[in-house]
Amino acid sequence: MTFVCRNSFAVVIVSIFLATSFSAEAQQPKKNPRIGWLTVGSQSVLPERYEAFRAGLRELGYIEGQNIVIVRNDAEGKPHRLTDAATELVRLKVEVIVTTGTTGALAAKQATSTIPIIMTTGDPIATGIITNLARPGSNITGLTNIASDLAGKRLELLKEAFPKFTRLGVLWNPADPSSTGNLKETETVARALGIEVQSLQVRTSNDFESAFKAAMTQRVHAIIILQNALINARGPRIVELATKNRLPTMFGERVHVESGGLMSYAPNSAELFRRAATYVDKILKGANPGDLPVEQPTKFELVINLKAAKQIGLTIPPNVLARADRVIR
Numbered sequence: 001m002t003f004v005c006r007n008s009f010a011v012v013i014v015s016i017f018l019a020t021s022f023s024a025e026a027q028q029p030k031k032n033p034r035i036g037w038l039t040v041g042s043q044s045v046l047p048e049r050y051e052a053f054r055a056g057l058r059e060l061g062y063i064e065g066q067n068i069v070i071v072r073n074d075a076e077g078k079p080h081r082l083t084d085a086a087t088e089l090v091r092l093k094v095e096v097i098v099t100t101g102t103t104g105a106l107a108a109k110q111a112t113s114t115i116p117i118i119m120t121t122g123d124p125i126a127t128g129i130i131t132n133l134a135r136p137g138s139n140i141t142g143l144t145n146i147a148s149d150l151a152g153k154r155l156e157l158l159k160e161a162f163p164k165f166t167r168l169g170v171l172w173n174p175a176d177p178s179s180t181g182n183l184k185e186t187e188t189v190a191r192a193l194g195i196e197v198q199s200l201q202v203r204t205s206n207d208f209e210s211a212f213k214a215a216m217t218q219r220v221h222a223i224i225i226l227q228n229a230l231i232n233a234r235g236p237r238i239v240e241l242a243t244k245n246r247l248p249t250m251f252g253e254r255v256h257v258e259s260g261g262l263m264s265y266a267p268n269s270a271e272l273f274r275r276a277a278t279y280v281d282k283i284l285k286g287a288n289p290g291d292l293p294v295e296q297p298t299k300f301e302l303v304i305n306l307k308a309a310k311q312i313g314l315t316i317p318p319n320v321l322a323r324a325d326r327v328i329r
Helices: 006-027 047-059 079-091 101-111 150-161 177-192 208-217 229-233 235-244 254-258 269-284 306-311 318-323
Strands: 034-039 069-074 096-100 117-121 140-144 167-172 196-201 222-225 249-251 263-267 300-305 326-328
Touching: 034 079, 034 101, 047 269, 069 079, 079 096, 079 101, 096 101, 096 269, 101 117, 101 140, 101 177, 101 229, 117 269, 140 269, 150 177, 150 222, 150 249, 150 263, 150 300, 150 318, 167 177, 167 208, 177 196, 196 208, 208 235, 229 235, 235 249, 235 254, 235 306, 249 254, 254 263, 254 300, 254 326, 263 269, 300 306, 300 318, 306 326
Parallel strands: 034 069, 034 096, 096 117, 117 140, 167 196, 167 222, 222 249, 249 263, 300 326
Antiparallel strands: 263 300
């Protein structure tokens, strides 16, 4: 006669079931986190920003296509499409959204109050994106490329390079909230230096020729460019018009000087976007964006293009050249 121990049999069955369950769970592929990349312009506009961001991720062990997914969504150079682009990223349930520019940050803020947002923008307090740099206190944090005396430094450098200039044109887009504050700051500093300011507004891609025509009519001696998505997209055209009209230009992005503009004084934008990756890392590891202080730039670069100076018949003084971080000859 054969005796069967029912309790032992049950233990064996349960053990097999648990082993099978754990094995199946172990074989399930781990879902890679998805990062939303939200921009106004297409990736062909200032591509070094995206590459710097990817490089920053790689330094932290995140490889696109291997253990992280980047979902890129842009407004094709049309700011009014940003809201739809941001809403689409929310629908796709990305873990975090990285934005470029003030309009991008505002669109992301409108689209979600729960998904963490990492901004790389102008003045986030003046534009209402956050209320405190040290403790943003919401789902938004990141980096700003604005320092309190940036407008003053740019004007001082222009004045040193061209001591006789007394009329300044400011090329800006009034549709960008951060540009309004930058213009006011520029006007304040200009008054202290005895410089008249001529506002040169551009709202569409068709406005640049008329803006430079107004500059020549008003006989401005130099132009400061207040960067935003529209202006960045038309950088080559701005360089062309400035060269044609023999006008010295001061840009807020060195890429425009590398492509033929005269001067730029600005934070290293590639470094800003590389630093944005550190925020992604912290948030994916559980940090609350509202507790992460917004970083402000501490290092700025003066870039001068001597080829551009020669084309418009100008000579840069040696003392200004000595201050340059990079000189394009």
